[in-house]
Amino acid sequence: MTQNAAQLPEIPQPPKSPLPVIFGSLGGLVVGAGVTLAAFSVGGGEPAPEGSASASASSAPVASASAESPKKKGTSLPERALAGDKAAIKELEKRPREERTAEESFAWDLVSGNLKREEIKSIAKKIKLSKLYARDKNTAAKLRELSEDRQIGMDVLRMLTEVEGAIGADLLYSVWIGSRKSTDATKLAEELLYTKTMRAKASKGLNVVLDMRAATDANDCEKMKGILEQAKEHGDNRSHRPMLRLFNKRGCGERKKDDCWKCFRDTDLLKDAIAAARNRKPT
Numbered sequence: 203m204t205q206n207a208a209q210l211p212e213i214p215q216p217p218k219s220p221l222p223v224i225f226g227s228l229g230g231l232v233v234g235a236g237v238t239l240a241a242f243s244v245g246g247g248e249p250a251p252e253g254s255a256s257a258s259a260s261s262a263p264v265a266s267a268s269a270e271s272p273k274k275k276g277t278s279l280p281e282r283a284l285a286g287d288k289a290a291i292k293e294l295e296k297r298p299r300e301e302r303t304a305e306e307s308f309a310w311d312l313v314s315g316n317l318k319r320e321e322i323k324s325i326a327k328k329i330k331l332s333k334l335y336a337r338d339k340n341t342a343a344k345l346r347e348l349s350e351d352r353q354i355g356m357d358v359l360r361m362l363t364e365v366e367g368a369i370g371a372d373l374l375y376s377v378w379i380g381s382r383k384s385t386d387a388t389k390l391a392e393e394l395l396y397t398k399t400m401r402a403k404a405s406k407g408l409n410v411v412l413d414m415r416a417a418t419d420a421n422d423c424e425k426m427k428g429i430l431e432q433a434k435e436h437g438d439n440r441s442h443r444p445m446l447r448l449f450n451k452r453g454c455g456e457r458k459k460d461d462c463w464k465c466f467r468d469t470d471l472l473k474d475a476i477a478a479a480r481n482r483k484p485t
Contacts, residue, residue, distance in 0.1 A: 280309030315353040322354060326361050329369060336369045337484075342376040349377050349387040359390055368405040371395065372484055375408060375440070407438035407484055414444045421454050423465040430466070430475040437479030445476050 280303075282290035294302075294310050302310070325344070329336040349358045362374045378391040394400055395412060404412065410432050417426045426448070433441055449472070454462040466472060 278305070280305045283309050283313050311353070318348070318351065318354045319357055322348065322357055322361055326365065329365055329373075333369075336373070342373060342380065345373055346377050346380045349391070350381075350385060355387050356390075359387065359394060363394055363400060368403055368408065368485075371400050371404040371408055374400065375411075405485060406432075406436035407440065407482070410437045410479075411441040411444060414441055418444060418447065421462040423463050426463065427466050427471065430471050433475040434478040437475060438482040438484045439480055440484060442476065442480040445472060445479070448472055 279290055279294060283294045291313055294306060294313065297306065299307065325341070329341070335341055345358060345362070349355045351358075359374065359377070362370045362377070364370065365373070374391050374395055378388050378395060381388050395404070396416070401409060401412070410429060413429045414426070414433070417429055430445075433445065437445075448463050451461040451463075451467075452459050454460040461467065463472075
């Protein structure tokens with residue numbers, strides 16, 4: 203009996219189904235995907251469907267993040283002012299410098315500079331529209347004041363070089379000679395006036411006084427004779443003071459005691475030029 207049992211043939215076993223292994227692998231992938239989706243949801247991606255495990259796992263952190271990051275509340279005062287927020291600009295302007303931070307001071311410097319540039323644009327428009335405004339002494343005084351401003355001085359002088367006609371050169375001359383002391387603005391205004399660009403725009407009266415000042419600096423008597431002849435015909439009251447200086451009989455020679463203007467001393471040229479020009483207004 204035992205021997206017969208041992209001799210019985212082996213019954214083949216059915217092959218093991220691969221489904222449990224596949225389902226097991228798929229289950230792992232699903233779980234992994236759920237974790238990934240949950241992480242993605244927390245990181246700012248699309249929220250998981252309501253009721254899912256990932257949605258419930260990520261709902262608390264998302265709510266907390268949205269509550270702590272308002273869009274505009276965190277924007278600083280300097281940033282808002284630089285972006286053009288009028289309320290922020292007023293607040294920054296009124297804040298005493300002792301209470302400002304360094305960043306607020308930098309921001310106010312930029313903002314105030316831009317506001318002044320808008321004022322320059324407004325003045326340029328008024329100059330173009332009104333000759334009375336352009337010739338008003340208050341306009342010239344305002345431009346001299348703005349030309350000395352470190353933020354916008356260059357902008358003022360550039361604007362005057364771009365004004366059409368002679369008035370821009372006239373106002374540039376006012377900036378040059380209107381100050382009692384020499385400054386960076388007055389030096390640049392003088393240099394600009396002697397450029398070929400501005401000489402071409404300048405009136406005959408202004409060109410006379412520019413030539414007169416240049417000849418005085420060079421102590422060029424023969425050249426000055428020709429300029430005085432021009433002054434009788436085209437000179438205006440701006441050349442009056444430079445001509446008065448020509449009465450001085452010293453300034454040349456090795457010891458600066460000789461007369462620089464001997465070539466017309468025995469004529470009435472200087473007196474005639476002064477008489478013709480002193481009451482003539484710039485045109």
